[in-house]
Amino acid sequence: MREWGFLFFDNPNFLRHIVLKDIHQLLDFCKRLGPSDCYHSAAYYTNPAVPDMSEKNWVGCDLIFDVDADHLDTPCKKDHDIWICNKCNNEGKGNQPTTCPKCSGKDISKITWICDNCLNTAKKEIIKVVDEFLISDLNLNPENIFITFSGHRGYHIHVEEEKIKKLDSNARREIIDYITGNGVDPTYQGLAQIPGGLIIGPKSDDYGWRGRINKYAVRFLKEADESKLTEIGLTKPKRKLILENREFIVENLSSTNKFIPGVNGISWDVAKLKINDWLKIVEAAVKLYAGKVDEPVTADTHRLIRLPNSLNGKSGFKTELLRRDELEAFNPLNDAQVFTGYVKVKIKRAPRIVIDDTSYGPFYDEEADLPMSVGVFLACKNLADILTNLKQ
Incomplete structure (x- = not known):
């Protein structure tokens, strides 16, 4: 069985070591407690509810890869990512400095944004990892490879193949080294x-x-x-x-x-x-x-990974489950949207965002009537408050 974990809107603590035996128990849990984010372990245990990891009795683990636009060198970051000094309100675009260039303060917040460019860059990386490395070089069965849009800035790969489930952390690091070219002479x-x-x-x-x-x-x-x-x-x-x-x-x-x-x-x-x-x-x-994947995610054989087809609390987007042949045509800014209708929102500030092929913003200290998908996205980013639902 897998371990389950959840985050909530009103509680920063991660609730984990949960056992849910079937889809009905999962749906009942979500209806009762309303989590913002749902996760399950990549690993399988005989005792997943035990808090002590050494007593869970690990029996295997899917092979997981994470590609995130945060870890990729995309030029668009300097255009849409914003940092703000919480001491003097100085702000700038691009990479977050360690200290504010104006007041030398270190309390700096960052607004990490998304656009077609960074999402497409992450998608190209995922395609490269799947096609060039997992299928071509490592000869893994494409039928056992599942891809999810993370619901925010990247993609996950789940390999559910028996011959790799028993690999320990060191073996998984060897796979990462092979994909990233680490140590290639x-x-x-x-x-x-x-x-x-x-x-x-x-x-x-x-x-x-x-x-x-x-x-x-x-x-x-x-x-x-x-x-x-x-x-x-x-x-x-x-x-x-x-x-x-x-x-x-x-x-x-x-x-x-x-x-x-x-x-x-x-x-x-x-x-x-x-x-x-x-x-x-x-x-x-x-x-x-070479491939750009997050080494700690793959090497961690007790990792919790976002539940496919759940919502991401950082965006309100669906964590879309995809097969390889669906990936090229997939556009998360259109295809991962689940909310319909319109809302009135009070926006603190927000860069321009394109959702469902329509551009919104930039916004600064204003109210706006927006599609629910856009309003929820801004609210999940803590950049807006939803005031009321509007009739369509």
């Missing part, structure tokens, strides 16, 4: 300088991290400008070589039929780049393009 993946001075490397159609290193290096060279090449430690002459010969380098690395007799790989000996230059390029490319 390009020299063990075929990038080397062989006797005679020729530099060889993997082909784009090689399996696993060999092919990935090639594709990531090509992508990096296509996208990098001079500042990025400087950042990774390439000298000015090498930067000039790359920028002037970009297409030639990319074409050579993208070829899969330029075999070298007796060598497992192709020539990376192009544009007078040395082996150390390639190592810098590959290291930067892996860091940029």
Whole structure:
């Protein structure tokens, strides 16, 4: 059985170690107590109600991954995330400072927002993790992989496959390291300088991290400008070589039929780049393009995860359960909405938000008549108070 946990609107404490045996008990619990957020354990226990984790008798755990826009480098954050100093009311956009630049105060609040860009970035990461790593490399059954929109700024993956349920935390960290490229050594993946001075490397159609290193290096060279090449430690002459010969380098690395007799790989000996230059390029490319997942969530074999198809108390959005083939078309700002009707709200302040293809705001110290989905979202963010329901 699973353990259940709940958060409430009027109580900051997490209620957990609950046993609910079926959907009827779950619905009855929610009707009676009205939680803001519902969770269940990824783990299975024989005694889930026991508070002491060592006495719950752990028997297995689903493999869970979390991708959150908070952990992704999205340019839109500087446009819609807001921080406010609670001492002097100074405010700004983008990353929250540790101290207020105006009064040096440390009591700083942050309004973390969502938009199409950050949600789509998180979705692309989830697709990459599922397709490239879980299905292609780890050979997990797609029928056992379930995806949920978290109801806020990201996505969760639930892998319910018997062969992985007994994995301990260390084994799950190994999977995370594989997905994120932590510890990937390009020299063990075929990038080397062989006797005679020729530099060889993997082909784009090689399996696993060999092919990935090639594709990531090509992508990096296509996208990098001079500042990025400087950042990774390439000298000015090498930067000039790359920028002037970009297409030639990319074409050579993208070829899969330029075999070298007796060598497992192709020539990376192009544009007078040395082996150390390639190592810098590959290291930067892996860091940029490898999977971005939250390690503690996957490694924790006692983790509570948000209940699929419940509501997220931070947004009022549905934690939508999805199959892989539904993911591309899914738009949480439209498809995760459950509330209908209209409300009058008193708004303290709020950035612009687009819900159901309609733009609302920005707002500052004003009343507004809004769709219920928008009003609930602002209220969940503690940016507005709902005054009254309105007739449709």
